[in-house]
Amino acid sequence: MAYVDGFLLAVPDANKEAYRAMAEQAAAVFRKHGATQVMECWGEDVPDGVVTSFPLAVKLAPGETVVFSWIVWPSRAVRDAGHPVAMQEFEDMGLQASHLFDGKRMVFGGFDVMVDA
Numbered sequence: 231m232a233y234v235d236g237f238l239l240a241v242p243d244a245n246k247e248a249y250r251a252m253a254e255q256a257a258a259v260f261r262k263h264g265a266t267q268v269m270e271c272w273g274e275d276v277p278d279g280v281v282t283s284f285p286l287a288v289k290l291a292p293g294e295t296v297v298f299s300w301i302v303w304p305s306r307a308v309r310d311a312g313h314p315v316a317m318q319e320f321e322d323m324g325l326q327a328s329h330l331f332d333g334k335r336m337v338f339g340g341f342d343v344m345v346d347a
Contacts, residue, residue, distance in 0.1 A: 240285075
């Protein structure tokens with residue numbers, strides 16, 4: 231069954247195009263190392279919440295937008311093998327995103343797919 235890495239982060243609006251360019255490069259690397267799909271979604275209709283919400287989860291600041299992204303892998307085993315190789319390739323390429331957003335506010339995790347309809 232497929233495995234998904236999910237990410238939620240806040241990206242300054244001024245970095246949107248630079249983030250997109252970095253994400254396109256990263257997607258190609260992840261696919262090269264086994265990912266079947268990489269999605270990067272720029273928030274458009276992301277309401278504020280009182281108790282929970284995407285903006286609250288990433289401590290969204292003025293001038294930032296929530297980005298929701300995920301990487302689909304054929305299995306956890308493929309992800310566990312491909313992810314570290316991809317990360318090393320990013321380092322070798324000098325591909326870093328740390329200047330584009332605050333990684334301390336990123337929410338992430340790995341998920342087994344329960345339903346794929």
